[in-house]
Amino acid sequence: MSLLEVDDLTIRRSDGRALVDGVGFTVEAGEVVGVVGESGSGKTLTGLSIIGLVPEGLSVSGRISLAGRDLLTQSQREWQQTRGARVAMVLQDPASSLHPMLRLGEQLTDHLRTHLGLSAKAARARAVDLLDRVHLPDPERILRRFPHELSGGMKQRVAIAIALGCEPSLLIADEPTTALDANIRIEIVKLLDELRTSTGMGIVFVTHDLAVLSSIADRVNVFRHGEIVEAASAAEIFARPTHPYTIELLDAVPRVPWQIGHVAATPEGGAA
Amino acid sequence: MSTPLLRVQDAVVRYHQKGQPPVTAVRGVSLDVHPGEIVGIVGESGCGKSSLARAMVGLNPVASGTIEFLGKPVSKLPIRRRTASMIPLQMVFQDPYSSLNPRRRIEDQIAEVVRGSRKAQRQPVPSATDLRAIVVDALVRVGLDPDLGARFPHALSGGQRQRVAIAKVLAVESRVIIADEPISALDASSQKRVAALLRDLVVETGIGMAIISHDLAVVASIADTTAVMRAGQFVEQGPTEQVWTAPTHPYTGQLLSAVPDLVRRAS
Amino acid sequence: MTGTDVADVKRPSRRTRTRRVPTWMRRPGVVLGFVILLAWAVIMLVPALIPYDPLETVGPALTPPDGQYLMGTDALGRDNLSRVLAGASTSVLNGLAIVVLAATVGTLIGLVAGFFGGWVDEVCMRLADLVFAFPGIILAMAVAAALGPSIRNAVIAAAISWWPGYARAVRSIVLSLRESEFVLSNRLSGVGPIRSIAVDLLPAVTGSVLVLAMLDIGGAILFLAGLSFLGLGAVPPDPEWGSMISGAIQYFDQWWLAVGPGVAIVSVVLAFNLIGDALRDRLEPRLQEIQGEAR
Numbered sequence: 063m064s065l066l067e068v069d070d071l072t073i074r075r076s077d078g079r080a081l082v083d084g085v086g087f088t089v090e091a092g093e094v095v096g097v098v099g100e101s102g103s104g105k106t107l108t109g110l111s112i113i114g115l116v117p118e119g120l121s122v123s124g125r126i127s128l129a130g131r132d133l134l135t136q137s138q139r140e141w142q143q144t145r146g147a148r149v150a151m152v153l154q155d156p157a158s159s160l161h162p163m164l165r166l167g168e169q170l171t172d173h174l175r176t177h178l179g180l181s182a183k184a185a186r187a188r189a190v191d192l193l194d195r196v197h198l199p200d201p202e203r204i205l206r207r208f209p210h211e212l213s214g215g216m217k218q219r220v221a222i223a224i225a226l227g228c229e230p231s232l233l234i235a236d237e238p239t240t241a242l243d244a245n246i247r248i249e250i251v252k253l254l255d256e257l258r259t260s261t262g263m264g265i266v267f268v269t270h271d272l273a274v275l276s277s278i279a280d281r282v283n284v285f286r287h288g289e290i291v292e293a294a295s296a297a298e299i300f301a302r303p304t305h306p307y308t309i310e311l312l313d314a315v316p317r318v319p320w321q322i323g324h325v326a327a328t329p330e331g332g333a334a
Numbered sequence: 335m336s337t338p339l340l341r342v343q344d345a346v347v348r349y350h351q352k353g354q355p356p357v358t359a360v361r362g363v364s365l366d367v368h369p370g371e372i373v374g375i376v377g378e379s380g381c382g383k384s385s386l387a388r389a390m391v392g393l394n395p396v397a398s399g400t401i402e403f404l405g406k407p408v409s410k411l412p413i414r415r416r417t418a419s420m421i422p423l424q425m426v427f428q429d430p431y432s433s434l435n436p437r438r439r440i441e442d443q444i445a446e447v448v449r450g451s452r453k454a455q456r457q458p459v460p461s462a463t464d465l466r467a468i469v470v471d472a473l474v475r476v477g478l479d480p481d482l483g484a485r486f487p488h489a490l491s492g493g494q495r496q497r498v499a500i501a502k503v504l505a506v507e508s509r510v511i512i513a514d515e516p517i518s519a520l521d522a523s524s525q526k527r528v529a530a531l532l533r534d535l536v537v538e539t540g541i542g543m544a545i546i547s548h549d550l551a552v553v554a555s556i557a558d559t560t561a562v563m564r565a566g567q568f569v570e571q572g573p574t575e576q577v578w579t580a581p582t583h584p585y586t587g588q589l590l591s592a593v594p595d596l597v598r599r600a601s
Numbered sequence: 602m603t604g605t606d607v608a609d610v611k612r613p614s615r616r617t618r619t620r621r622v623p624t625w626m627r628r629p630g631v632v633l634g635f636v637i638l639l640a641w642a643v644i645m646l647v648p649a650l651i652p653y654d655p656l657e658t659v660g661p662a663l664t665p666p667d668g669q670y671l672m673g674t675d676a677l678g679r680d681n682l683s684r685v686l687a688g689a690s691t692s693v694l695n696g697l698a699i700v701v702l703a704a705t706v707g708t709l710i711g712l713v714a715g716f717f718g719g720w721v722d723e724v725c726m727r728l729a730d731l732v733f734a735f736p737g738i739i740l741a742m743a744v745a746a747a748l749g750p751s752i753r754n755a756v757i758a759a760a761i762s763w764w765p766g767y768a769r770a771v772r773s774i775v776l777s778l779r780e781s782e783f784v785l786s787n788r789l790s791g792v793g794p795i796r797s798i799a800v801d802l803l804p805a806v807t808g809s810v811l812v813l814a815m816l817d818i819g820g821a822i823l824f825l826a827g828l829s830f831l832g833l834g835a836v837p838p839d840p841e842w843g844s845m846i847s848g849a850i851q852y853f854d855q856w857w858l859a860v861g862p863g864v865a866i867v868s869v870v871l872a873f874n875l876i877g878d879a880l881r882d883r884l885e886p887r888l889q890e891i892q893g894e895a896r
Contacts, residue, residue: 244589
């Protein structure tokens with residue numbers, strides 16, 4: 063039995079049009095499964111359905127089971143226990159996923175106390191531990207800070223720390239690197255890679271950027287117009303894609319034909 | 335080497351906020367944009383690249399140093415009509431969602447800038463028929479179906495809107511285009527197409543372009559020369575290939591090491 | 602956040618949408634408002650509906666409402682109902698005139714102040730502050746007293762004390778949009794300031810101005826009624842709701858004399874408020890959508 067099984071997931075608009083149509087895939091513990099596609103492909107909705115945050119007015123059918131338990135038939139109360147605790151989510155824009163007016167410590171401990179019933183002191187200790195695990199320096203100071211005082215990359219690490227808080231078995235990462243500068247992306251990807259190895263959690267990595275997936279995904283599902291057009295191991299997808307659309311997406315990755323050089327040991331007065 | 339269309343020399347850009355000490359966003363930067371050439375400026379958020387871009391087009395004043403377009407100093411955008419000589423110096427902005435008026439049809443917006451530019455340059459304003467032809471031509475040149483002209487921005491995708499933004503600057507016959515993160519807000523597949531469009535336009539028309547981005551790889555695919563910016567200064571500057579194959583500054587090395595594997599594999 | 606996917610899904614074509622009545626207009630409050638306004642419009646347009654001549658004595662003075670005089674008669678034996686119905690034109694139309702005048706002047710000043718900034722902005726805003734400093738009625742009284750009591754002067758007086766609200770609201774929207782990319786890109790192409798204001802900024806403020814105006818009409822009618830109540834607006838024997846109420850003070854036991862015009866005022870003010878509220882709710886999410894569309 064896989065950690066996550068999505069089977070024949072269909073999400074329809076009120077006029078009957080299917081935004082996600084018969085989608086199915088699995089995620090094993092410790093595995094990173096990429097969900098890749100352009101805007102409008104249904105990839106974000108799929109991620110939202112796994113955590114029960116599909117917008118109102120859309121109807122969801124099919125089966126989503128997490129460790130054997132069917133999520134789609136859960137009550138709202140059961141969802142409250144699942145969401146954030148068994149399944150967590152990291153969103154694209156760390157600036158808007160963190161409350162701008164609350165200190166980070168409060169945002170972290172709030173979450174922990176609600177779900178795990180910890181005392182203030184225990185929650186704070188755990189918060190420090192979490193920030194440590196996402197490699198943020200000087201966690202005690204960070205707890206006192208407000209989101210706007212941190213860089214984009216640091217904010218995203220905090221968001222990941224919050225997501226890790228209750229040791230979820232599954233993490234949905236919806237475009238976690240898209241809003242970050244290109245040079246920070248690889249760090250966040252490496253962090254996620256490290257975390258799935260150390261915690262054994264599965265990750266559904268939703269993105270439009272195949273290049274980012276190439277550094278972390280074990281398997282990839284290619285979405286187009288609400289359907290999966292190709293699903294294979296990462297190695298297969300990147301080396302021997304079969305579907306024309308996958309080839310098109312791969313084609314869109316900028317390729318630099320040059321051999322990347324290494325910086326000379328003593329820069330020759332490089333600063334302008 | 336032809337004369338540069340745009341020449342930046344030791345430009346310094348400062349921000350003044352009430353009650354705060356002034357912030358120096360750009361600390362003395364020099365570059366040239368030649369016809370038919372793309373200059374890439376790469377750096378992280380906060381390095382000053384957007385401030386530099388805005389100064390290059392006249393949206394920010396320079397505190398010291400010079401920025402010259404076709405030999406004339408770039409003047410700050412006034413409240414009145416922009417100076418005629420500055421009109422061929424144009425900008426493409428980052429956010430495709432806010433660079434178009436949400437309440438007007440695409441064709442009307444393109445026609446508007448054509449009329450405005452002609453009036454500013456004291457040239458006769460084209461008739462309605464000629465105007466329509468110019469609009470259609472602009473849309474076709476950026477690879478859009480002319481029928482899209484009748485639609486409103488919200489009906490277009492991000493990539494399409496960016497093409498419209500490019501169509502607008504083409505329609506006013508730009509000589510230099512400053513593109514501030516023109517593709518960062520788009521899907522990966524659209525990014526490549528729009529980047530290719532920019533490259534094609536520069537090669538075909540001899541326009542000079544400066545493209546600002548945080549993504550070294552994307553810039554590398556179209557820029558002839560690359561400048562790496564950090565904390566308001568260029569730490570590395572030169573032909574793009576050289577910056578990649580023989581970087582001299584550690585920061586450049588850092589940026590290069592963050593490039594995903596997939597990009598590094600030569601085709 | 603609810604999906605780059607969902608947000609990017611194309612909306613249904615215009616053809617299928619225009620046939621149906623917009624959702625915001627289907628709320629019970631809005632329907633009621635429109636019904637009330639429609640009723641008054643009919644009354645204003647069809648003079649034949651008015652049972653008696655509002656200026657003529659038609660029966661014994663101060664009779665309570667009965668079969669013949671549905672709202673009773675006043676001190677001069679004129680039919681109260683007829684006077685109330687006839688007063689609609691004066692009160693409603695002049696109320697509208699106040700709002701239209703104030704909104705137009707205020708919008709223009711707000712656009713100019715917001716766009717040009719600098720000393721132009723300072724002068725306009727200090728002028729607005731000056732007007733704000735005076736209680737509306739006092740200012741209007743001063744103007745009306747100076748120009749002489751008449752409906753027309755009351756309208757002018759009221760508009761003078763009303764425009765700053767519009768100016769400030771418009772200016773604040775202009776300030777937030779002035780540096781947005783679509784405005785800048787037009788100005789970079791040589792579009793002049795007047796044209797820029799007209800095509801880029803004015804359309805962005807009309808929605809808010811319309812909502813403000815709708816919500817203000819009720820207030821304007823009351824304001825006019827107040828001025829007339831004080832003797833600075835309508836001149837007897839013209840029926841105007843405010844002056845009718847003023848005249849009814851002496852006849853406290855004859856409750857119908859005040860209740861008639863009072864209910865009329867309430868109904869019109871309520872109608873405009875209901876519609877204006879719904880219009881604002883409809884516009885607010887769109888405003889945010891347009892001004893700050895997130896991916």
